[in-house]
Amino acid sequence: MPELPEMEAWRRQLDEPVSAFPIVKAGPAHIATLKTFEPPLAALEGRRLDGARRRAKRLLFPTSDGDLVLLVHLMSAGRLKYLATGAKEPKRPAFRLEFEGGGRLVLTEAGAKKRAGVWLLTPKRAEAELAHLGPEALGLGIERLREILAEDSRRLHSLLRDQRRLAGIGRAWANEIIHRGRLSPFALSARLDHEEVERLADAIDAELARGLELREGGANDARTYRVHGKLGQPCYLCGTPIARVDYDEHTVFYCPECQTGGRLLKDRRLSRLLR
Numbered sequence: 133m134p135e136l137p138e139m140e141a142w143r144r145q146l147d148e149p150v151s152a153f154p155i156v157k158a159g160p161a162h163i164a165t166l167k168t169f170e171p172p173l174a175a176l177e178g179r180r181l182d183g184a185r186r187r188a189k190r191l192l193f194p195t196s197d198g199d200l201v202l203l204v205h206l207m208s209a210g211r212l213k214y215l216a217t218g219a220k221e222p223k224r225p226a227f228r229l230e231f232e233g234g235g236r237l238v239l240t241e242a243g244a245k246k247r248a249g250v251w252l253l254t255p256k257r258a259e260a261e262l263a264h265l266g267p268e269a270l271g272l273g274i275e276r277l278r279e280i281l282a283e284d285s286r287r288l289h290s291l292l293r294d295q296r297r298l299a300g301i302g303r304a305w306a307n308e309i310i311h312r313g314r315l316s317p318f319a320l321s322a323r324l325d326h327e328e329v330e331r332l333a334d335a336i337d338a339e340l341a342r343g344l345e346l347r348e349g350g351a352n353d354a355r356t357y358r359v360h361g362k363l364g365q366p367c368y369l370c371g372t373p374i375a376r377v378d379y380d381e382h383t384v385f386y387c388p389e390c391q392t393g394g395r396l397l398k399d400r401r402l403s404r405l406l407r
């Protein structure tokens with residue numbers, strides 16, 4: 133699933149083209165993709181978008197008159213693209229906006245399952261829709277992070293992915309961040325000492341900023357990730373082969389040397405079954 137760096141890179145790409153011209157045609161939308169009926173999509177026609185915003189892993193397109201907000205959640209397989217005038221369009225997009233002059237904003241989703249969502253909302257309802265989200269992970273700061281870690285003692289990997297606690301991190305960037313912070317993915321959040329919290333705060337900013345820069349430059353997953361999905365490859369800090377452990381429906385990647393004092397972590401799902 134695209135996370136903060138990927139979504140922010142897309143937002144920056146879309147910001148200018150989507151606001152250049154008014155919308156002439158809104159839709160069609162796949163029945164599973166469009167999550168709202170009122171106001172109808174046609175209410176967008178004749179209005180101009182005021183650029184692209186982002187909150188956590190969602191993109192927001194407010195209309196310039198301030199009346200409506202188009203909210204897009206791409207989930208795992210959704211992709212949102214701006215197509216210039218004359219550019220070839222995918223056959224059956226899940227959602228589509230056409231602008232004056234022929235530019236289009238097109239949402240596609242690979243696979244048969246339609247999980248991505250589009251909502252057309254009033255600003256007040258959009259705010260309510262996003263109210264459960266924690267603060268943005270990038271630029272959070274040490275003090276705010278310390279409070280979040282202390283509020284709820286959880287395994288670090290699980291806490292960082294919890295959008296209600298802090299927003300924008302998923303399993304891939306959780307792996308990169310915890311590795312850079314040289315912490316165990318299973319460390320209990322409330323037990324981190326002062327210096328470890330500082331390291332984690334630095335790692336969150338450094339990794340998300342690194343990811344954003346690479347994604348803006350068009351880097352693919354293989355070039356962007358250094359730990360996530362890199363089982364058996366040498367750790368970029370110490371050369372030890374990266375290990376993996378299954379936890380909480382997720383696969384966690386880590387360096388045993390840098391993060392767990394040389395110990396291999398036990399598969400939590402398996403040990404639960406054997407207990």
Ligand SMILES: [Zn+2]
Nearest residue numbers: 367370387390
């Ligand atoms: Zn290492």
